Amino acid sequence: MTIFETFLKLLLISLATIYTSAFVLLRLLQNRLIFExxxxxxxxPATVNLPYQEVWLSIPNSHKQTxxxxxxxxxQTKRNSRVILFLQGAKGNMAYRKNSYNLERVAKLYQLGFSxxxxxYRGYGNSQGRFPTEASVYxxxxxxxxxxxxxxxxxxxxxxxxxxxxxxxxxxxxxLQQPRAAGLIAEGCFTSMKDMAKYRHRRRIxxxxxxxxxTQKFDFINKVKLLEMPVLFIHGMKDEIxxxxxxxxxxxxAAAPKKLLLIPNAAHDNLAQVDSDRxxxxxxxxxxxxxxxxxxxxxxxxx
Numbered sequence: 612m613t614i615f616e617t618f619l620k621l622l623l624i625s626l627a628t629i630y631t632s633a634f635v636l637l638r639l640l641q642n643r644l645i646f647e648x649x650x651x652x653x654x655x656p657a658t659v660n661l662p663y664q665e666v667w668l669s670i671p672n673s674h675k676q677t678x679x680x681x682x683x684x685x686x687q688t689k690r691n692s693r694v695i696l697f698l699q700g701a702k703g704n705m706a707y708r709k710n711s712y713n714l715e716r717v718a719k720l721y722q723l724g725f726s727x728x729x730x731x732y733r734g735y736g737n738s739q740g741r742f743p744t745e746a747s748v749y750x751x752x753x754x755x756x757x758x759x760x761x762x763x764x765x766x767x768x769x770x771x772x773x774x775x776x777x778x779x780x781x782x783x784x785x786x787l788q789q790p791r792a793a794g795l796i797a798e799g800c801f802t803s804m805k806d807m808a809k810y811r812h813r814r815r816i817x818x819x820x821x822x823x824x825x826t827q828k829f830d831f832i833n834k835v836k837l838l839e840m841p842v843l844f845i846h847g848m849k850d851e852i853x854x855x856x857x858x859x860x861x862x863x864x865a866a867a868p869k870k871l872l873l874i875p876n877a878a879h880d881n882l883a884q885v886d887s888d889r890x891x892x893x894x895x896x897x898x899x900x901x902x903x904x905x906x907x908x909x910x911x912x913x914x
Contacts, residue, residue: 642827645777645804646743647702648735652681654706659718661685668730668754672740680751681705681737682730682758685721693902694765695720697729698752698785700776700799704736705729712880716775716798719883723895725771728763730755745827752785767791771898775799776853776879780829787834794841794901796894799850799879802832802857810854835861841868843897847877847885870897
């Protein structure tokens with residue numbers, strides 16, 4: 612074997628080692644690239660003039676220890692049968708900055724006459740637990756649902772599930788588990804984590820077989836096809852984090868009754884602020900259709 616052949620062989624071995632190591636690391640640690648939890652909660656519902664109660668939910672982990680999920684119960688002053696379970700996205704926590712878009716969304720939902728329950732997934736804010744995974748946030752959403760049905764005595768038909776960004780995939784998974792839920796609202800959501808990897812990292816990620824690489828799937832596009840409840844999709848047309856085309860694809864895949872609201876000048880996180888009136892009016896219309904007569908939402912509505 613010549614010196615050149617020896618060098619080439621060593622080079623190929625080195626490249627193969629680097630490639631394999633990178634693949635293994637991305638596969639094992641990809642949740643570190645997906646989730647961006649913030650530990651400090653810098654506001655509360657009181658910041659936006661909402662009454663609230665701090666709630667702690669217990670959940671056993673794989674080590675037979677009990678972890679705590681932090682939540683806020685935001686009740687209407689009068690008992691009613693309308694409630695929203697709000698599931699946040701991958702970044703921050705329930706209120707990781709003083710001007711919290713999550714709280715502003717919740718304030719608008721509250722104005723529509725709904726009580727709201729929101730949680731921090733384990734690893735976020737004041738919630739305990741290890742760094743989150745797809746499996747753990749699905750578990751957390753189910754624990755929050757059980758709180759509403761078992762502690763607050765809401766029936767499944769009285770609960771709407773609202774998912775923002777990654778929270779939309781969490782909400783869709785929960786709605787498959789709880790098919791009697793009143794409906795699903797998905798704001799700024801992606802079709803799947805594999806599609807997001809292609810969109811955000813196309814040049815760097817295409818050297819790997821994504822079907823083998825992606826373990827945190829968040830496969831909203833296939834789950835939405837199985838849902839048998841009203842779904843409202845909301846997206847900003849200037850969203851540079853999750854393209855609006857993904858909500859359009861989700862809308863196309865979902866069965867009726869369904870609704871799509873696209874807001875022209877809104878980005879990923881300010882949709883409820885850019886066109887607040889239209890945002891509120893569309894959600895109210897969606898709720899009213901379902902509450903008054905389910906047959907009135909048997910067709911598609913595109914705004």
